[in-house]
Amino acid sequence: MTDDSAGAAEGGGSRPHPDEPHHAGLSTRLNWLRAAVLGANDGIVSTAGLVVGVAGATDSRAALLTAGLAGLMAGSLSMAAGEYVSVSTQRDSEQAALALEREELATTPQAELDELTGLLEERGISHDLAREVAEQMTARDALGAHARVELGIDPDELANPWHAAWASFISFTVGALLPLLAIVLPPRDWRLGVTVLSVLAALSACGWISARLGNAPVRPAVLRNMAGGAIAMAVTYAVGALLGAAGV
Template identity: 50%
Template sequence: MANVEPNTSAAGRAGGHGNEPHTFNIAGRLNWLRAGVLGANDGIVSVAATVVGVAGVTNKSAPILVAGIAAVVGGAVSMALGEYVSVSSQRDSQRALIETERRELAEDPEAELAELTGLYLKKGLSAATAERVAVELTAHDALAAHLSTELNISEDDQASPWQAAYASAAAFAVGAVLPLLAILLPPAALRIPVTFLAVLLALALTGTLSAGIGGSSKTISATRLVIGGGLALAATYGIGSALGASGII
């Protein structure tokens, strides 16, 4: 019989697998990923669409630069504000739920223990096991047990609105640099094709990276972003060209 070495790693002693993030803040990771990817993609697409649309009207650098800078500033502020409001609302809701659960535990601990036992019964545990688990977890940390089992939240796992706002604004600004450089640096005759190519490649890269971090399909994620970005660029350039040709602008 082959000798089997015991798993003496921390993950093994805890009953986990070394490649699984049992102790990692998954909610925080996904929140940062969401804010960062959305910010970068919006920075790339919205600024690129703006400058390409202006370039469809004129090939002068000054109007394109002004429009691009305005899009960067306005977009970064908008992204930061949106993330701050969204995460603040989420955090406030979580805090209200936590306070409600804390009050219920203080006012009627027996009913809360029965409720926790019932939740474990619904998960498939036997009555005796469900009661034992509920009693032991309540003795250890009643609030944490109810928050995790009943509400699927943690008192210590709350996203920061300011961090989300900063991450979103910074990611937007970083993403916006690419289309600005792509539209301003090449000769006038090459601005549009260079910008299209640079933006689509950047979207493919961000889609691949975000899928790799999140564990989803890289091909699907990249394809979605490339198609969406390509449609946005084509639409704004077409509108700009039509307005320029019409003599309205």
């Protein structure tokens, strides 16, 4: 439902103040920000697990750098490709649903008006008011009204697959750079400790940001994030140490 119609249905036609946090587009921006944080988190954990595992088998800076860069590029490209395919599929489905709705509005407008009225009634609006709101919404933007109320789609904010792909690529790369630099820049004896501490600190920050964005408890989110990263590094280091000791 559009802002104007929502106001008419719930508050006698009043419109929300532009500074209120639920204005149009806020949900979309939060979803993108949350996805970026999760992408960075994936980059941190996967690359940290990779370089720590290699560090368990060898202390060669060249080997660590090669493995880290390979993991960074493979992970970021995989994330970008997966996000592009996923969002493209979603966008195709949304466009097909909008095309069908556009055809139905052109061929059976009265039935569509009745349907919109019924959907508004299901949200707790009386029949007479629902009919009035449906008529006003249809007169203003019939396709937009049906897309939002019936399909749950905002036709003006369809996801862009290229934006999603680049966002995933960049966020994963930024996250992956931290463990990569932490394992290759310090002196040999400090590498593992610096990497583990840096990764745990970064995962703590990612957990905190994710929790705040989702209005969830911060402590459990931070602890889960740090525990997952610590387990990943411990397991891969053990595997690398075993392979290194075996001379593989």
